[in-house]
Amino acid sequence: KRYIVKRLLEMIPTTFGVLVLTFVLFHVVGGSPAEVVLGKNASSEALAAFDARHGYDRPLLAGRWSRIRALGDVPRETLARRPESGLLRLPLTYSLPAGLYRVNAGRVLIGLRESATGAADEALVDGPAPLTFAVREGWTAVTLDIEGPSAPRVRLEKGNRGLLDSQFVHYLTSLAHGDFGLSIEHRLPVAQVLREGVGPSLALTIPILAGGTLVGVMLALLCAAWRGSVTDRAVLILSTVLMSVNYVVWVLAGQFLLAFKARLFPLWGFESAAYLVLPVLIGIVSGLGRDVRFYRAAILDEVFKPYVRTAQAKGVSGARIMVRHVLRNSLIPIVTYVSLSVPFLFTGSLMLESFFGIPGLGSVSLNAIHSSDMAVVRAVVILGALLYQLVNVATDVCYAWLDPRVRLR
Known part of the structure; x- marks a missing residue:
């Protein structure tokens, strides 16, 4: 009995190593599941909704911030300058829902729209780069104008609930409850x-x-x-x-x-x-x-x-x-x-x-x-x-x- 218990305990680090290796390999080699399922011609908003529904919008292993499809990496020289404000307009592919965001700029002018009534509003946020700003519940950010960033590329990221709010930790938690996730093909557990x-x-x-x-x-x-x-x-x-x-x-x-x-x-x-x-x-x-x-x-x-x-x-x-x-x-x-x-x-x-x-x-x-x-x-x-x-x-x-x-x- 002691031998069996010892061998079963030895399975824990081995299984954890298999989990980490397979999880990383499937994400590196497999590419974006959203693009595979919805097609490369799908809109960025549809791809982002798919990622949010299946948890692919979180960091892979750990992190407080994760990349989003609304912008990606944009070269600074490709941005158009707004004559009325002198700021650079970011080419958002869809409106940002409520949440916490970060951009590598020191000033951000946010164009807001209330989801229920369609009322418009603006908010100007100043601070050291990278700048963090929040979109309130019931509102979406439809435009982002920024002061020229010092970095050669503009990065827009979404905040997570914590350092361990990642795809891997979420997967381990689900496994501990006997949940292997949802099959995209069969629409079944x-x-x-x-x-x-x-x-x-x-x-x-x-x-x-x-x-x-x-x-x-x-x-x-x-x-x-x-x-x-x-x-x-x-x-x-x-x-x-x-x-x-x-x-x-x-x-x-x-x-x-x-x-x-x-x-x-x-x-x-x-x-x-x-x-x-x-x-x-x-x-x-x-x-x-x-x-x-x-x-x-x-x-x-x-x-x-x-x-x-x-x-x-x-x-x-x-x-x-x-x-x-x-x-x-x-x-x-x-x-x-x-x-x-x-x-x-x-x-x-x-x-x-x-x-x-x-x-x-x-x-x-x-x-x-x-x-x-x-x-x-x-x-x-x-x-x-x-x-x-x-x-x-x-x-x-x-x-x-x-x-x-x-x-x-």
């Missing part, structure tokens, strides 16, 4: 999208893992028992051929020959168990060559151990030696090998789900990447990271259960 995809993924991947492991171990035992024979060489040659064929070829050949031509299986959909038979068979066959060669090597490492010769000297049958003694002592590398595939039981088989129209987490992840649905992509990555760590802990516990010589400390 991400947790609901994942729940709906887990069932089809497990229905596909569990039979592939169980069937592939069972058939692979049986063939590996057969090869190890008859090592060097024609059967052993034939299985090895067949395994090499299976490994040499690309995964996509298996999928396309299975769909064309078995589903389209022979009409033995449904080609597309997820309406009953019959729709899973062909993708499960393809999943098992495509990975069988790799599995057999690994299991055969693990079993052969035990065949030449002294305890096998002792059992043979005692007259124990070959089948009993292979199954009761050799296989049992080969289970540690086999369990390690199988454990690497367990997280994919939940995250799904992207290729099979995409080709056969199975609405699992694999196809959900692919659609989320294409539509830049970052909330879903982040949730799948975090789910995979957590599963890998939990499976590693469970695998270590299995080692101690399979081999009494293993001690967990």
